[in-house]
Amino acid sequence: MSAAPSPDPSLTGERLRPHRIGIDTGGEHVVYLPHGSPACQGEGFGPQSRLQLSLGGHRLMANLAIVQGNGLAPDQIGLSESVWASLRPTADDHVTLAHPPSVESLSNVRAKLYGGTLAEAQLRAIVADIAAQRYSNIEMAAFIAACSGDHLALDEVVALTGAMVDTGTRLRWPSPMVVDKHCVGGLPGNRTTPIVVAIATALGLVMPKTSSRAITSPAGTADTMAVLTPVDLDVGRMRRTVERTGGCLVWGGAINLAPVDDTLIRIERALDIDSPGQLVASILSKKVAAGSTHVVIDMPVGPTAKVREARHARMLERMLHAVAGRFGLGLTVLRTDGLQPVGRGVGPALEAHDVLAVLQNLPAQPRDLRERALALAAVVLDTAGRAESGSSLAMARECLDSGRAWRQFQAICEAQGGLRSPGVAPHRYPVVATREGRVEAIDNRRLAQAAKLAGAPASPLAGLAIDVRVGDMVACGQPLFTLHAQSPGELAYALEYVARHPSIVSLGATSEEIGT
Structure with missing residues (x-):
């Protein structure tokens, strides 16, 4: 005798009227029920419960928050902005609420937390469940923590890369050679990609560049380009841009390239974690999905960069080559100087000013x-x-x-929707030297943190401008860097951090002091 089929949760749950509550939860799906809601009493829902929402053919997972007071009627459910955008309910719609099915792949996460090695099928199950929004932020954080450090073997990185590619769009191009360039990050202001794309495509190469938003930095290439031109292009608009110009500079998240990577990046940003295996999977899944055939990796190495020493660089380089080889990618890794920031600006608009200065060959270009x-x-x-x-x-x-590169950059931006001028933050404050001395070192990590506390990248005009380089002699009272903020509160927040870390720019002894 066969067992009766399990009922569809969307047909057995509570049906409630959706209400747009107007809260931006930063991409996290959150719903709100009033205290004493019949849905909570009948289904046993409580604060932080994981719920399944259904509306028409749409289904998603969300966390529950309980509202005290009279903001919601008993038959209403409040939707955060991300839930509202995903479901797009009309006035007569009802949202069906139910307990979600159990997530079997969490047992694989627990195995990894205890030091196990996961097979390809296990990693694919995890990635598929994340793509289907079955994991909460806490559960994704557990997966990221389990894979941090050197806890991913090569075969696991390959499996994770392939699984992430398969969750989204995979582009194909008519050209037999499609080039790309990527920086592993960790060096403030290192915004070379727009310049490289302009040069490469002006010289006839095909370079459809897709970039990420910032993970742990004050700006990613997509953040900087968003100040100058639309980057949230769909696949059709991206293809037309590449057909016209040979290249583009767009945000990969808008065209659904390895979307699980963007989901994990959101959690990594909060944790300030970017481990080697996940870094390789993140970089190469995007390149494979974008249809690249040859990739150049910029790997800055320095004591306060993401890659701190040659030993770590060699390990990461070997892993990049090994994984790229499994997917047929031609890969070149260029180790570069990671001792200090590149350019003057740190933050989306400030870096955009630097990019334009170089492309326009201005006298003050960095x-x-x-x-x-x-x-x-x-x-x-x-x-x-x-x-x-x-x-x-x-x-x-x-x-x-x-000027060919500048004309090409203008053509790419026009094809993407037009070139804009980056603005300047209304609140600026110079951080000055408290004594005379020679600049011995600049702490990349703390400098980047100061720029983030000033508001970058969420506030695109925020960040900082670097006024000195390693080796410069500075006088007492001379600016070392200038903080930029869009609000007085963010400026004060950054200044408080700088006051607690006076050695962001380290000064050595003067020649007179050495002589004595």
């Missing part, structure tokens, strides 16, 4: 950003076989000096 972008563009040209031996750097430099 030379370190210019030379770093040229070096990376030369490697991209070499990887694609576009230049004769030894001529790639000269080709890249001529493209930039002649």
